[in-house]
Amino acid sequence: MLYVKNVNEVQELIKEHFKGYSPESRIVALTDSFGRVTSQDIFSKEDIPGFDRSTVDGYAVISEDTFGSSETVPSQLRLLREIQIGVDVDFEVQSGYAAYIPTGGKLPRNADSVVMIEYTENIDDGFVYINRPVSPGNNIIFTGDDCKKCDLLIKSNTIIGAKEIGALAAAGYDYVNVKDKLKVGIISTGDEVVNIDFPITPAKIRDVNSYLLYASVLESGVEPKLYGIVPDNFEKIRSVTDLALNENDIVLVSGGSSVGNMDQTAKVIESFGEPGILVHGIAMKPGKPTIVAKVKDKALIGMPGHPVSAFFVFKMIVSHLICVLYDVQPQLAKTVKATITVNYPSNTGREEYLPVKLSKKNEGYEAEPVFTKSGLITTLTGATGFVKIDRRSEGIKSGSEVEVILF
Amino acid sequence: MLYVKNVNEVQELIKEHFKGYSPESRIVALTDSFGRVTSQDIFSKEDIPGFDRSTVDGYAVISEDTFGSSETVPSQLRLLREIQIGVDVDFEVQSGYAAYIPTGGKLPRNADSVVMIEYTENIDDGFVYINRPVSPGNNIIFTGDDCKKCDLLIKSNTIIGAKEIGALAAAGYDYVNVKDKLKVGIISTGDEVVNIDFPITPAKIRDVNSYLLYASVLESGVEPKLYGIVPDNFEKIRSVTDLALNENDIVLVSGGSSVGNMDQTAKVIESFGEPGILVHGIAMKPGKPTIVAKVKDKALIGMPGHPVSAFFVFKMIVSHLICVLYDVQPQLAKTVKATITVNYPSNTGREEYLPVKLSKKNEGYEAEPVFTKSGLITTLTGATGFVKIDRRSEGIKSGSEVEVILF
Numbered sequence: 001m002l003y004v005k006n007v008n009e010v011q012e013l014i015k016e017h018f019k020g021y022s023p024e025s026r027i028v029a030l031t032d033s034f035g036r037v038t039s040q041d042i043f044s045k046e047d048i049p050g051f052d053r054s055t056v057d058g059y060a061v062i063s064e065d066t067f068g069s070s071e072t073v074p075s076q077l078r079l080l081r082e083i084q085i086g087v088d089v090d091f092e093v094q095s096g097y098a099a100y101i102p103t104g105g106k107l108p109r110n111a112d113s114v115v116m117i118e119y120t121e122n123i124d125d126g127f128v129y130i131n132r133p134v135s136p137g138n139n140i141i142f143t144g145d146d147c148k149k150c151d152l153l154i155k156s157n158t159i160i161g162a163k164e165i166g167a168l169a170a171a172g173y174d175y176v177n178v179k180d181k182l183k184v185g186i187i188s189t190g191d192e193v194v195n196i197d198f199p200i201t202p203a204k205i206r207d208v209n210s211y212l213l214y215a216s217v218l219e220s221g222v223e224p225k226l227y228g229i230v231p232d233n234f235e236k237i238r239s240v241t242d243l244a245l246n247e248n249d250i251v252l253v254s255g256g257s258s259v260g261n262m263d264q265t266a267k268v269i270e271s272f273g274e275p276g277i278l279v280h281g282i283a284m285k286p287g288k289p290t291i292v293a294k295v296k297d298k299a300l301i302g303m304p305g306h307p308v309s310a311f312f313v314f315k316m317i318v319s320h321l322i323c324v325l326y327d328v329q330p331q332l333a334k335t336v337k338a339t340i341t342v343n344y345p346s347n348t349g350r351e352e353y354l355p356v357k358l359s360k361k362n363e364g365y366e367a368e369p370v371f372t373k374s375g376l377i378t379t380l381t382g383a384t385g386f387v388k389i390d391r392r393s394e395g396i397k398s399g400s401e402v403e404v405i406l407f
Numbered sequence: 408m409l410y411v412k413n414v415n416e417v418q419e420l421i422k423e424h425f426k427g428y429s430p431e432s433r434i435v436a437l438t439d440s441f442g443r444v445t446s447q448d449i450f451s452k453e454d455i456p457g458f459d460r461s462t463v464d465g466y467a468v469i470s471e472d473t474f475g476s477s478e479t480v481p482s483q484l485r486l487l488r489e490i491q492i493g494v495d496v497d498f499e500v501q502s503g504y505a506a507y508i509p510t511g512g513k514l515p516r517n518a519d520s521v522v523m524i525e526y527t528e529n530i531d532d533g534f535v536y537i538n539r540p541v542s543p544g545n546n547i548i549f550t551g552d553d554c555k556k557c558d559l560l561i562k563s564n565t566i567i568g569a570k571e572i573g574a575l576a577a578a579g580y581d582y583v584n585v586k587d588k589l590k591v592g593i594i595s596t597g598d599e600v601v602n603i604d605f606p607i608t609p610a611k612i613r614d615v616n617s618y619l620l621y622a623s624v625l626e627s628g629v630e631p632k633l634y635g636i637v638p639d640n641f642e643k644i645r646s647v648t649d650l651a652l653n654e655n656d657i658v659l660v661s662g663g664s665s666v667g668n669m670d671q672t673a674k675v676i677e678s679f680g681e682p683g684i685l686v687h688g689i690a691m692k693p694g695k696p697t698i699v700a701k702v703k704d705k706a707l708i709g710m711p712g713h714p715v716s717a718f719f720v721f722k723m724i725v726s727h728l729i730c731v732l733y734d735v736q737p738q739l740a741k742t743v744k745a746t747i748t749v750n751y752p753s754n755t756g757r758e759e760y761l762p763v764k765l766s767k768k769n770e771g772y773e774a775e776p777v778f779t780k781s782g783l784i785t786t787l788t789g790a791t792g793f794v795k796i797d798r799r800s801e802g803i804k805s806g807s808e809v810e811v812i813l814f
Contacts, residue, residue, distance in 0.1 A: 034622045048785060050607050086599030088609040102667060104599055106610035146783035153785060162626055166619035166714050167785040174604040192493030192511055196437065197581040200457050202495040203513035212573035215441045219569055260509060307573050332813060334741030376553035378455060378560060378574040406739060
């Protein structure tokens with residue numbers, strides 16, 4: 001097995017071969033941009049806010065006029081027109097004057113601060129009485145305090161989440177430049193595999209991987225396309241793979257159960273020429289019989305037929321590949337600490353992923369391994385996450401603390 | 408402020424008032440079920456797998472025939488027809504016989520185990536030579552080992568993820584019963600608020616919350632609907648709110664900047680009658696000026712106008728509400744431990760959310776607070792997550808370990 005590599009090596013190799021891959025760019029409405037990746041730096045088109053705003057309900061004043069004021073000796077300021085929210089202010093405040101201003105109201109010219117209403121008294125005699133001094137700038141957000149015109153608002157290669165959409169709205173972006181969604185083609189192979197809407201017959205198993213991978217692709221925010229089940233026939237697999245490579249950025253070819261399936265996939269890949277297979281076999285458990293290839297400048301992953309293996313290969317390898325093709329940072333693994341409930345020996349020389357079920361225990365969590373005999377898929381639904389066991393480790397001792405990576 | 412409650416109290420109150428809320432159920436294709444919530448227990452319609460399968464490439468045998476075999480004294484078994492993957496097997500293995508079987512192949516009748524090919528020799532003389540004994544059941548997955556017919560496959564009120572879709576596919580479910588997606592109506596109010604596709608004029612600010620909340624709703628896997636910007640007018644707010652309540656399960660009414668906006672929303676809520684406002688003011692920072700109400704049997708949340716506040720109110724209150732209405736467990740908060748880089752005093756008596764930016768530091772992470780003057784939205788885009796500061800805490804000391812909740 002010339003090509004067997006460990007998970008980190010495979011991730012590095014993917015970076016090396018697919019760095020600089022760049023999906024096309026397109027313009028989408030802000031409401032359609034959630035989860036997309038920015039294709040260029042985005043700069044603010046305007047100052048945010050566009051005017052000096054009050055952050056409180058109170059009185060716009062010249063701060064000097066309030067110096068030395070107190071409850072016993074308040075400053076007396078003559079009232080100007082009330083400022084209304086959302087309405088432009090066309091007057092200025094001169095020394096000895098003040099104007100009522102609501103939160104968010106536009107500061108009149110010449111005023112440099114706002115006194116909170118709590119520190120004032122208004123007895124309807126045409127004056128306001130200020131009980132407490134303010135300094136210049138108090139209770140004001142100045143023009144451009146949030147973001148100045150031409151400031152970098154969002155960097156290129158950023159995944160657009162709720163807060164990014166908020167920032168884009170604040171800057172008046174109703175459309176955004178984003179990268180085309182990566183497309184992922186999914187092919188199932190194997191003479192023994194039948195689709196979920198067919199009656200099952202003896203010796204056949206259902207196509208689990210197409211749907212498992214379809215959902216995993218959706219979860220990653222990219223676009224899946226199913227190519228159905230292809231029998232174990234070189235020409236047939238090759239022609240569907242060719243089509244899928246033309247139509248997608250990534251093609252996942254899921255092997256059936258047998259070694260023969262995977263061999264067929266390997267032959268098909270080699271038939272497309274260089275560079276072809278980059279990795280054949282990854283030192284992970286489950287997930288060893290995996291192929292990573294570059295074919296027609298696209299990424300092709302030969303996925304293990306075993307659904308639980310395919311699930312982990314997606315998490316560890318395909319997710320990483322998606323980040324590389326988008327040129328975004330992988331998200332931090334989301335983890336919780338827990339105490340493992342049993343001894344779990346491991347000495348396979350491969351990085352091992354042990355599914356566990358978490359339950360609350362006193363202040364913390366307990367992680368109970370979910371033993372999936374030969375990694376059967378339905379048992380996996382009971383797991384909350386998994387523990388990664390280093391390939392050099394000899395396993396985990398009952399009672400020790402582990403880091404559980406949440407699904 | 409009669410109704411001010413802390414975050415836990417508000418979450419409990421929401422449970423109390425909205426427990427038993429049940430969205431309609433509908434049937435969707437398996438490929439459309441990702442992220443939906445199951446509306447009933449789902450049982451397996453068939454045994455998985457549906458037949459005894461080999462987990463290796465090898466020879467199907469009667470284990471007794473291999474007892475005592477070794478490399479020096481192999482058992483000699485006469486070869487039967489090869490078993491092909493995906494093809495039903497109509498013969499039986501009798502004592503003294505063996506049949507080649509690929510991984511995933513159907514075990515012939517009477518055979519009780521499979522010898523891995525590595526422990527056999529085949530010199531094309533019509534026999535296979537077995538070098539190592541096997542026990543009954545070796546290298547076989549039996550019918551129903553993964554899941555038996557009528558076993559509970561997925562519980563009601565489960566969020567359907569990739570592994571659930573895998574399990575449903577394995578059991579031959581091409582359609583699934585799920586709850587209708589919760590619908591969330593979003594209304595912005597405020598005379599000073601203008602839409603993102605309008606030129607901004609003095610004293611106006613852009614409608615950030617509609618888009619921020621739209622994205623947050625999408626992120627939660629439910630369905631947003633925008634009702635646009637409504638001026639500060641009782642009748643207008645009431646009629647749009649009424650419409651939104653009829654069309655949605657949850658209505659978010661985002662106040663503008665001023666106290667006046669929120670007062671208007673409160674009046675509108677009261678006009679719909681009992682039970683009306685449940686909470687007015689939450690002991691959280693940011694996010695204090697929040698209303699939780701039950702109107703026309705729907706949930707109405709009066710969101711603060713301030714985008715950063717609205718962002719955190721969504722995270723702490725609206726997300727929780729969505730889980731309650733769906734009757735699903737809230738997902739575990741996804742956290743990482745980090746060392747905080749500065750002192751951060753806090754003595755507001757409210758639970759405080761401090762946005763931080765994480766960076767790798769030696770083995771761990773450093774969390775640097777992102778100071779958003781008055782919580783301006785664009786600065787929030789630089790944050791990776793936030794630290795929750797208990798309302799009884801006096802703040803965080805520089806160098807101490809904090810738990811960062813990832814966005």
